[in-house]
Amino acid sequence: MAGRTTAEPATRRRGNTRAEIQHAALSRFTDQGYDKTSLREIAEDLGITKAAVYYHFHSKDEILESLMGEAITRLDELVSWVHQQPPTREVRLELITRLSAAANDGLGDLMRCVQVNETALASMPDHVNLAHRYKHELWDAATPPDASVADRLRFRLAVMAVLLASKGMAELGGTAQERAAAALEVATELMP
Amino acid sequence: MAGRTTAEPATRRRGNTRAEIQHAALSRFTDQGYDKTSLREIAEDLGITKAAVYYHFHSKDEILESLMGEAITRLDELVSWVHQQPPTREVRLELITRLSAAANDGLGDLMRCVQVNETALASMPDHVNLAHRYKHELWDAATPPDASVADRLRFRLAVMAVLLASKGMAELGGTAQERAAAALEVATELMP
DNA sequence: GTCTATACGTGGATAGAC
DNA sequence: GTCTATCCACGTATAGAC
Known part of the structure; x- marks a missing residue:
């Protein structure tokens, strides 16, 4: 549910990855709940990987x-x-x-x-x-x-x-x- | 938090295990949330095992x-x-x-x-x-x-x-x- | 800054003995 | 009806290459 915009087309330019993670996370956390949202999902929303997320946030x-x-x-x-x-x-x-x-x-x-x-x-x-x-x-x-x-x-x-x-x-x-x-x-x- | 009554002393008599599971689950789900509650915890509240819970509920x-x-x-x-x-x-x-x-x-x-x-x-x-x-x-x-x-x-x-x-x-x-x-x-x- | 690969723990669920 | 033992999938987190 809540169709994510499949890998953010033009919006993705270096430098605001952190903000984009927050944005995707807020959306997922609200729609599915914090517990049911995995870092893999958040990463996929932005077209990056889990490890990349860990660069911006420690947990x-x-x-x-x-x-x-x-x-x-x-x-x-x-x-x-x-x-x-x-x-x-x-x-x-x-x-x-x-x-x-x-x-x-x-x-x-x-x-x-x-x-x-x-x-x-x-x-x-x-x-x-x-x-x-x-x-x-x-x-x-x-x-x-x-x-x-x-x-x-x-x-x-x-x-x-x-x-x-x-x-x-x-x-x-x-x-x-x-x-x-x-x-x-x-x-x-x-x-x- | 929310001190469970450590393994239900006298209350445990055969026959109402199902109801006791429901009771313990309601308490846990409300205090900690559904996702953060494991079947192991519920089982331990009653002094039984996970497998015993699965006898009464399929999931x-x-x-x-x-x-x-x-x-x-x-x-x-x-x-x-x-x-x-x-x-x-x-x-x-x-x-x-x-x-x-x-x-x-x-x-x-x-x-x-x-x-x-x-x-x-x-x-x-x-x-x-x-x-x-x-x-x-x-x-x-x-x-x-x-x-x-x-x-x-x-x-x-x-x-x-x-x-x-x-x-x-x-x-x-x-x-x-x-x-x-x-x-x-x-x-x-x-x-x- | 982002990747691949992997370690590690946990939790749901099943098989089969008693 | 309850147990022990075990399987398996998944999610967090880390190491180290590029």
Whole structure:
């Protein structure tokens, strides 16, 4: 499934092999899952060999880590911004807007990969474990300490909606843009 | 992680080995993921050998299938009920109530396993592919064909909340009961 | 920077004894 | 119904040539 573009025709010029590996890996990890993706497949997508992949990354884990590192960088920006704001509804709504923008940029693809590979990520070192980071930093950052369980749930669903609607919820129908807009709308009314 | 009870002390009496395998497998699959769980581990949890497991199941897949079959049975009851109801808000709310009850029974554990093993399930035959079944049957069953994308999203989030709040969202804090109650509350206000 | 060749471990699965 | 022993395929990773 998910027809790869058989050995990347014109795109292959020396110098960006590393980035191409990341790109192919993200695609495979998301479609088939991290565990079911072999380095041989990734190599074949680019028309190179396993050994060539090992020149750019020391291990399979390192590829996933590099991907997560990108997502973490972007989420950390948002977390540190939110940390120096008061925990008001306005701030939470602004956070949602920024999350939505990031999701429609490149973060949405990364978050979909995270969602789909929850278990693979769980058995990785903490500093690359997105699940841990964004659950306990992003969630908590914007939620007042005395918030009710229901309010925490509302916030969590709102974040989930904007992060996943455009890329991870194609079953809803409509275009990615329509889903993103709908997510913003629903997140706003949901936000405590 | 997730300390298994080292070789099941008194619980082991002949005749329910199959059920014990299912139980151990569900626990492992949920904690570590399907791919990272070996038959050796499952066997060791029960103090038997790999070969003994193969007496009860023809393959590793079959264990997962048997687990999913259970979930499917329970979801199918709800789907067929909903199919012979009009697509009104009252019906959707009643569906949520029933889903919540099922989730707090045993369905919640199964759905958590589904959530965590999305990719493993994706590469399995359709008739056991929960993701496919409940997404396209359960979602669509209760949603009028002309519903907006936003309304579909609201319904999806509501279902997700009640199915996962008690078992799959421990980070929210509170007891499983509190989370289940909160999920019902949020799902109700979310429901279109 | 990319290749071929290969070592090594692991896990699913089967055969056949008890 | 459970065991021991074994087979085989595959995937990660490394060594060393080009």
